[in-house]
Amino acid sequence: MINYWVEGLKIALQPNNLLLMLIGTVGGIIVGALPGVTSSMGIILLLPFTYYLDPKSALLMLAGMYSGSMFGGSISAVLLGVPGTPSAAATLIDGYPLGRQGKAGKAIFTALIASFSGGILSGIVLVFLAPILASFALRFSPIDYFALAIFGLSIIASVSGKHLLKGIISGLLGLFISTVGIENIRGSTRFTFGISQLSAGFELLPVLIGVFAITEILMELEQKGQETKIQHRISEVFLTKEEFKSIIIPILVGAIIGIVIGVIPGTGGTIATFLAYNVLKNISKRKEKFGKGAVEGVAVVECANNAVTGGAMVPTLALGVPGDVVTAVMLGAMILIGVRPGPLLFQATPDLVYSFFAGWFIIQFMMLVVGFVSTLTAPYILEIPKKILMPIVLIFAIIGSFAIRNSLYDVAIALIFGLLGYFMRKHNFPATPLILGIILGPMAEQNLNRALILSGNDYTVMFKSPISLTLLILAVFIDSFRCHFRQKRR
Amino acid sequence: MKLKFSWDTGIGIGIILFGVFILLNALNMPDMPLGLGPGDFPEIVSIGLIICGFILTFQSFFISEKTKKIYSKSSVKDVLILIFISLLYVYLVKYIGFLYLTPFLMLATMYLFGYKKLPYAIVISVIFTLLVYYVFYGIFKVPLPQFSLF
Numbered sequence: 001m002i003n004y005w006v007e008g009l010k011i012a013l014q015p016n017n018l019l020l021m022l023i024g025t026v027g028g029i030i031v032g033a034l035p036g037v038t039s040s041m042g043i044i045l046l047l048p049f050t051y052y053l054d055p056k057s058a059l060l061m062l063a064g065m066y067s068g069s070m071f072g073g074s075i076s077a078v079l080l081g082v083p084g085t086p087s088a089a090a091t092l093i094d095g096y097p098l099g100r101q102g103k104a105g106k107a108i109f110t111a112l113i114a115s116f117s118g119g120i121l122s123g124i125v126l127v128f129l130a131p132i133l134a135s136f137a138l139r140f141s142p143i144d145y146f147a148l149a150i151f152g153l154s155i156i157a158s159v160s161g162k163h164l165l166k167g168i169i170s171g172l173l174g175l176f177i178s179t180v181g182i183e184n185i186r187g188s189t190r191f192t193f194g195i196s197q198l199s200a201g202f203e204l205l206p207v208l209i210g211v212f213a214i215t216e217i218l219m220e221l222e223q224k225g226q227e228t229k230i231q232h233r234i235s236e237v238f239l240t241k242e243e244f245k246s247i248i249i250p251i252l253v254g255a256i257i258g259i260v261i262g263v264i265p266g267t268g269g270t271i272a273t274f275l276a277y278n279v280l281k282n283i284s285k286r287k288e289k290f291g292k293g294a295v296e297g298v299a300v301v302e303c304a305n306n307a308v309t310g311g312a313m314v315p316t317l318a319l320g321v322p323g324d325v326v327t328a329v330m331l332g333a334m335i336l337i338g339v340r341p342g343p344l345l346f347q348a349t350p351d352l353v354y355s356f357f358a359g360w361f362i363i364q365f366m367m368l369v370v371g372f373v374s375t376l377t378a379p380y381i382l383e384i385p386k387k388i389l390m391p392i393v394l395i396f397a398i399i400g401s402f403a404i405r406n407s408l409y410d411v412a413i414a415l416i417f418g419l420l421g422y423f424m425r426k427h428n429f430p431a432t433p434l435i436l437g438i439i440l441g442p443m444a445e446q447n448l449n450r451a452l453i454l455s456g457n458d459y460t461v462m463f464k465s466p467i468s469l470t471l472l473i474l475a476v477f478i479d480s481f482r483c484h485f486r487q488k489r490r
Numbered sequence: 491m492k493l494k495f496s497w498d499t500g501i502g503i504g505i506i507l508f509g510v511f512i513l514l515n516a517l518n519m520p521d522m523p524l525g526l527g528p529g530d531f532p533e534i535v536s537i538g539l540i541i542c543g544f545i546l547t548f549q550s551f552f553i554s555e556k557t558k559k560i561y562s563k564s565s566v567k568d569v570l571i572l573i574f575i576s577l578l579y580v581y582l583v584k585y586i587g588f589l590y591l592t593p594f595l596m597l598a599t600m601y602l603f604g605y606k607k608l609p610y611a612i613v614i615s616v617i618f619t620l621l622v623y624y625v626f627y628g629i630f631k632v633p634l635p636q637f638s639l640f
Contacts (some may be wrong), residue, residue, distance in 0.1 A: 169539065224603045391615075453525035
């Protein structure tokens with residue numbers, strides 16, 4: 001194992017990889033800070049920059065974007081009163097009042113320290129837990145992988161919120177889309193209707209770009225004219241000694257809750273942040289200060305938010321099942337750059353895994369430095385009007401779709417899915433289940449096929465395997481757990 | 491009892507019809523003696539869609555939606571215009587080329603978003619296009635569409 005770490009560090013410390021991690025982190029903070037550009041969207045739009053990189057380098061850049069975007073959301077929450085990312089919504093509770101008191105810099109600095117701590121602590125759990133989970137998953141038979149895909153699809157229930165039926169429909173549509181093209185069983189084409197470009201199925205990235213980026217542009221177009229203005233200026237930044245001491249316990253609370261929630265697929269930053277905030281408030285001796293500009297409130301939320309990133313990467317890397325919405329996009333991105341997450345990843349390419357682990361910690365330190373600079377420069381970035389920003393996003397979306405196969409057809413697909421995504425959003429059909437269906441559909445179909453061949457068409461095999469049965473029960477049990485916390489938050 | 495018809499009713503019916511369409515196509519695919527045939531998984535999905543479509547349609551008759559209008563004429567117009575000009579861009583770019591056509595797409599999009607300062611819009615569109623062209627064509631070697639009319 002030490003050899004793997006040494007190799008991993010050597011790769012991560014190469015100058016070009018350090019530069020790429022820095023670019024990813026800066027890009028992530030910027031997209032996280034910009035309201036109207038979500039973390040998922042930001043990762044998708046920055047993906048074209050990774051196509052021509054070695055998978056190890058591309059993965060490091062993606063990790064930088066992921067961590068950076070989680071912190072970046074706090075900047076607009078404090079300065080604009082609008083969360084830059086959904087998981088920064090809880091930062092508003094105390095971050096925005098702190099801004100009103102002239103302490104915007106302090107709020108963002110607290111968020112930075114807390115995000116750094118969450119990233120480091122969850123990284124430690126990631127490096128220990130992911131290999132253990134991956135080695136356990138090597139024992140999986142095809143039916144266990146099928147049950148794992150179902151477990152992953154059960155995330156649909158939690159990401160759909162109160163629109164469960166529509167989430168299921170969205171997921172089923174995703175599963176259907178995954179069947180288009182040449183199938184693995186007989187090599188015949190399905191649902192191509194004579195269109196030759198559909199033989200290879202739908203490329204994942206144009207679909208992602210359409211549903212996350214172009215849909216967002218269309219939604220912003222509806223609200224044109226509604227620009228958000230910076231409410232507060234940055235003055236004092238550093239915390240006093242007492243303030244620093246006061247955020248230690250919140251950071252620990254945020255880290256534990258964020259890591260645990262992150263590891264459970266389908267939960268994500270939003271649940272973790274609100275849960276952590278509630279827990280801290282309940283155990284605090286001075287509950288009255290919460291909601292009025294308590295640095296502890298910002299610290300616990302931002303730590304939980306970034307702790308989720310490491311936790312969510314555990315099932316993503318080890319099992320190939322996304323931990324939350326953003327890791328669902330990360331999973332799609334990893335597949336596109338030629339990295340197939342799952343237990344075999346740890347066996348076949350340990351250098352890639354351990355360079356990712358090493359890079360994870362380096363990125364947290366980069367985020368500390370870059371985040372501090374962004375604290376001072378953020379107002380300038382946030383003043384870019386959407387009338388200019390959204391056309392820029394559109395061009396990036398077009399190039400991103402084109403560059404995968406150098407095909408204008410993929411651009412057209414992105415635009416069509418953008419329109420579909422707009423229609424879905426207007427009618428409360430969540431988009432994430434669609435993506436989950438597209439990603440996990442092939443895993444479910446292929447492994448069910450293999451399992452049935454091996455068992456002689458015995459469908460009850462999924463209940464006979466202890467791993468498969470456990471995963472199916474967990475899917476139901478964890479769904480109730482997720483739904484319970486969503487209810488409580490409402 | 492008066493039935494309420496809403497967007498969800500239409501969508502539910504559409505999903506049922508789509509599910510039936512997939513099912514009919516899947517049933518025509520050959521079966522395999524062992525394991526899944528090519529049509530088996532789509533059949534499961536289509537049955538799921540049909541069931542969900544029925545539930546959605548049924549629910550829509552009895553659950554009242556919020557009375558807020560979902561679409562406004564002007565916003566739908568803008569959305570359709572943006573999609574139309576983007577698709578037109580996709581069609582024309584292989585003849586006119588990325589470098590020459592993209593500034594126009596940017597200008598049109600900025601105008602749709604309400605940016606009316608034309609001189610600034612032209613400068614931003616041209617500079618941004620040049621920058622992106624240099625990065626993706628010059629550095630990343632992405633073969634962006636070139637002028638090919640003559």
